[in-house]
Amino acid sequence: MKLIINSLKVFTKGNKNNKPIIFVHGFPYNHTMWDKQIEALKDKYYCVSYDIRGLGESYIGDGQYTMEAFVWDLYSIIDELKLDKPALCGLSMGGYIALRAVTKEEKRFGSLILCDTRSEADNNEGKLKRSNAINKINVEGIEAFVDEFVPGCFHPKIKERNNEMYQRILNECKTQNPIGVKGALIAMLSRLDTTESLENISLPTLVLVGKKDALTPPKLMKELAHKIPGAKLVVVPKSGHMTPLENPNFVNSKILTFLKNLDK
Ligand code: MLT
Numbered sequence: 001m002k003l004i005i006n007s008l009k010v011f012t013k014g015n016k017n018n019k020p021i022i023f024v025h026g027f028p029y030n031h032t033m034w035d036k037q038i039e040a041l042k043d044k045y046y047c048v049s050y051d052i053r054g055l056g057e058s059y060i061g062d063g064q065y066t067m068e069a070f071v072w073d074l075y076s077i078i079d080e081l082k083l084d085k086p087a088l089c090g091l092s093m094g095g096y097i098a099l100r101a102v103t104k105e106e107k108r109f110g111s112l113i114l115c116d117t118r119s120e121a122d123n124n125e126g127k128l129k130r131s132n133a134i135n136k137i138n139v140e141g142i143e144a145f146v147d148e149f150v151p152g153c154f155h156p157k158i159k160e161r162n163n164e165m166y167q168r169i170l171n172e173c174k175t176q177n178p179i180g181v182k183g184a185l186i187a188m189l190s191r192l193d194t195t196e197s198l199e200n201i202s203l204p205t206l207v208l209v210g211k212k213d214a215l216t217p218p219k220l221m222k223e224l225a226h227k228i229p230g231a232k233l234v235v236v237p238k239s240g241h242m243t244p245l246e247n248p249n250f251v252n253s254k255i256l257t258f259l260k261n262l263d264k
Contacts, residue, residue, distance in 0.1 A: 006076040007059035010050040014042040019110075020086035021259070023049040024074065024094030026116070026153075026242070027188065028146065028173050028181050030056030033091070036248035037255060045259065048086070050077055052093070054180025063183030067191035071101045078108060085110035087259060091244060092117050092216065093184065096191055103197035111262055112205040112228075113255060116216045116241045119224055121193035130189040137178050145181070146173040155212045155240035165245060198227035205231035206258040208251060210239030232258070 003010045011031055021041060023034040031049040038047040051058040053065055053073055074097055078086060088109050090098030095117020102112055122130065136145045150170055158166045205228045209221035218235050225233035234254050239246040 005050075005080045006073060007061075008050050008053060008073055008077065009057035010048065010077055010081075012046065012048050012081070013038050014044075014046045016046050018044060018046045019259075019263075020046040020048060020081075020083040022074070022078065022083065022086045022088055023047070024088070024090035024097050025049070025052060025055075026092035026094050027184050028055065028149070028176050029169065030172065030176075032056075032172070033169070033242070033245055034089075037089075037244055037252055040248075040252040040256065041259075044256075045087075046083075048077065048081060048083065052097070052184065054183045055176055060177045060180045060183075063179040063186075065183040065187040067096060067100055067187050070097045070187060071104060074101050075105070075108065087111045087113060087262075089113035089115070089255070090117065091115040092241065093188060096188065096194075099194040099197075100192065102201060102203065103194050106201065106203060109203055111259070112201065112203045113208070113258065114205065114221075114224070115208045115243050115251075116210060116213050116221070117224075118216050118220055119193065119195040119198055119227075121191055122189050127189050130185045133185055134182050137182055142176060142178045142181060143174045146170065146176075152214055153241040155210065155238065155246055158240070158246065161238070162246070169242075169245065195227070198224065199229065201228045201231075204258075204262055206254065207231050207233045208236055208243055208254060209233070210236045210241055210243045210246065212239065213241045213243075215241045 001012045095114045207225040225231040236243040
């Protein structure tokens with residue numbers, strides 16, 4: 001089912017009476033990056049995904065976003081759909097949103113799945129990269145930015161392994177609205193560091209990272225997982241930063257096992 005909540009495009013699949021899981025996508029992607037997970041989970045779980053403000057089919061507005069506003073958006077969907085302690089699953093920028101949402105109001109959630117993300121805020125080098133990205137979009141356009149940024153998110157062999165999916169995603173990213181993309185860059189650049197709050201997370205947590213993730217490498221994710229009490233780390237083979245797209249069967253089985261164990 002497709003809905004508009006708080007000017008965001010929200011997608012639901014599965015029986016509303018089943019346990020809910022909400023998926024938050026990465027940058028500069030949209031909700032479809034979770035299609036394979038939702039397909040695998042929809043018979044047992046009530047699956048909710050959405051396009052983050054400024055991306056996909058959600059409201060663009062003036063492009064003035066903050067990570068805090070992204071978190072309020074997530075809460076608004078949970079409230080509107082009356083989701084009872086959903087599992088929260090976020091990748092990269094979706095993970096920044098998930099970590100901030102959980103460290104602010106953990107009681108809203110039942111469990112946490114973090115894919116290819118980090119708790120640290122941008123350092124100076126990272127901020128300069130964001131500034132250069134905004135400049136590239138202004139001077140050369142969104143397509144040039146996507147051509148530069150997106151290939152680095154995938155495993156070096158992605159074109160040999162699944163060129164069709166890769167090209168589809170690349171083309172989808174090129175249709176994103178530049179105002180929304182630049183707004184998301186500023187929201188990431190100005191986000192808080194959530195590292196100190198990791199030790200207070202008491203939700204069952206699964207941490208997934210691609211073996212060849214160049215953006216948030218396994219070493220970094222191992223440190224993140226180590227700081228969250230009881231968190232389980234799984235390294236995803238044959239995958240870069242985009243684990244749910246690059247090795248969906250493996251990711252699906254890990255998520256399903258994690259969720260099934262919560263029911264015991
Ligand atoms: C993402 O996949 O969401 C981005 O790589 C996040 C970022 O640029 O920090």
